[in-house]
Amino acid sequence: MPELPEVETIKRTLTPCLREQKIARVEVYHPGVIAAPGPEAFSRLLAGRVITYLDRRGKYLLVHLSGEYCLVAHLRMTGRLVFIEGAAPLAPHTHVVFSLAGGRSLRFVDTRRFGRLYLAGEAELETLPGLRDLGPEPLDPAFDARALGAILAGRRRPIKQVLLDQRLVAGIGNIYADEMLFAAGIDPRRPAASLNQEEVARLRGAMQRVLEQGIANHGTSIRDYVDGSGRQGSNQEHLQVYGRTGRPCPRCGQPLERVRLGGRSTHFCPRCQV
DNA sequence: ACAATTACCTGTATGC
DNA sequence: TGCATACAGGTAATTG
Numbered sequence: 330m331p332e333l334p335e336v337e338t339i340k341r342t343l344t345p346c347l348r349e350q351k352i353a354r355v356e357v358y359h360p361g362v363i364a365a366p367g368p369e370a371f372s373r374l375l376a377g378r379v380i381t382y383l384d385r386r387g388k389y390l391l392v393h394l395s396g397e398y399c400l401v402a403h404l405r406m407t408g409r410l411v412f413i414e415g416a417a418p419l420a421p422h423t424h425v426v427f428s429l430a431g432g433r434s435l436r437f438v439d440t441r442r443f444g445r446l447y448l449a450g451e452a453e454l455e456t457l458p459g460l461r462d463l464g465p466e467p468l469d470p471a472f473d474a475r476a477l478g479a480i481l482a483g484r485r486r487p488i489k490q491v492l493l494d495q496r497l498v499a500g501i502g503n504i505y506a507d508e509m510l511f512a513a514g515i516d517p518r519r520p521a522a523s524l525n526q527e528e529v530a531r532l533r534g535a536m537q538r539v540l541e542q543g544i545a546n547h548g549t550s551i552r553d554y555v556d557g558s559g560r561q562g563s564n565q566e567h568l569q570v571y572g573r574t575g576r577p578c579p580r581c582g583q584p585l586e587r588v589r590l591g592g593r594s595t596h597f598c599p600r601c602q603v
Numbered sequence: 604a605c606a607a608t609t610a611c612c613t614g615t616a617t618g619c
Numbered sequence: 620t621g622c623a624t625a626c627a628g629g630t631a632a633t634t635g
Contacts, residue, residue: 330628388629405629407613422613441612443629459630486606495630503628552614552627591607593628 331404333467333500334543334564335554336390339410340383343435343557346412347380347392350429359424362437364445371448374398375427387463387499391454399454401447402437407553408444411436440553463499467536472498474530481521481529488524488532489517490591501536504549504571507596509539511570516602517595518588542567570596 331339355375360368378398384391390410392400402410413434419426425437425446437446449457464480465472480497481488491497492506501509510517512535515528524532548554548562551572555561569579574587578598588595 332629403629405612406627439612440614441627443612445630490606493629592609594626 330406330502330504330552331408331548331554332388332502332505332543333385334505334540334546335548335556335562336385336388336404336500337544338548338562339404339557340385340390341557342560343410343412344383346433346557347429347435348382349379350433351379352376352394352427352429354428356426356428357424358426359442362424362439362442362444362446364447366448371446374448375400386460387466387495388502389460389463393451397451399449399451401449401454401457401460403445403459404439405441405443405445407441408437408439409553409555409559410557411438411555411559412557459495462496464495464497465499467498467500468540472533472537474526474533477533477536478526478529481524484521486521487518487590488515488521489593489595491521492536493591493593498536500540503593503595504551504568505539505543507571508569509535511597511602512539514601514603517590517597570598572596 352375355372357363357368357372363371378394378396381393381395384393388403390402394400413436415432420438422440423436423438427435447457455461465476481491484491489506489510492501513532515532543549543564546562546564546567547556549564550561551565570585573585574596575584578585578601580601583598583600585596586599
């Protein structure tokens with residue numbers, strides 16, 4: 330499930346394939362995945378535009394286009410954006426095909442159809458619901474312990490739920506939230522405001538380390554995630570707690586536990602995380 | 604203003 | 620074997 334490191338990896342793998350490519354034609358096989366504008370306008374407005382560069386904001390992928398337009402993608406759970414070299418048959422659940430020159434294409438594939446594509450003018454990007462209310466980028470150098478402390482201050486919700494709230498910090502999902510709280514040695518159920526200064530500093534460091542490791546490993550492929558070239562990442566081999574209920578804690582050997590927090594399964598070590 | 608809950612989706616795993 | 624059910628979870632919308 331694409332979180333910040335996965336979307337960053339997709340951005341990096343797609344960039345050399347898509348830069349300066351012209352979109353010749355757009356086929357929409359499932360209109361429901363186009364959030365805005367309507368599916369016909371989506372195709373019509375995209376045709377003929379040249380991809381200038383790719384960007385990421387939180388879990389959103391931004392494909393900047395000539396003529397001050399931008400294609401925005403959110404892959405949610407099972408969405409994939411993959412670059413295809415030749416005339417390969419359409420994979421099941423292919424909902425949109427962006428045809429490029431020379432038989433190449435960019436394809437949006439999403440089994441569960443949670444993912445959404447938006448086309449917007451550059452000027453209206455800041456007003457897109459979702460993008461508009463995103464919190465700061467956790468890998469921004471400006472995101473220091475003081476910035477994190479300000480976000481946590483006065484919040485009584487469990488720290489994990491605060492980390493998952495995209496309006497407070499952008500890009501963190503269920504897997505990396507569990508991993509960074511383990512790395513910081515903090516119980517995911519603790520009220521956010523109960524963290525002292527030292528714990529906030531530790532968490533901020535853990536957030537950056539865990540996200541950077543995820544990017545270095547090209548993302549976590551547990552079920553569906555693949556990068557822009559269709560390749561899996563390797564970070565699933567480095568997970569310490571996520572999906573490891575009952576197995577020994579890598580630090581102390583105590584069996585890892587799972588609880589439900591805000592409807593999400595939450596994995597942690599009852600001894601190391603206090 | 605904030606917090607908790609539900610709808611959206613389908614493939615996979617599990618229980619009987 | 621076949622069927623029903625649970626589960627995965629990010630976000631928008633809804634309810635409290």
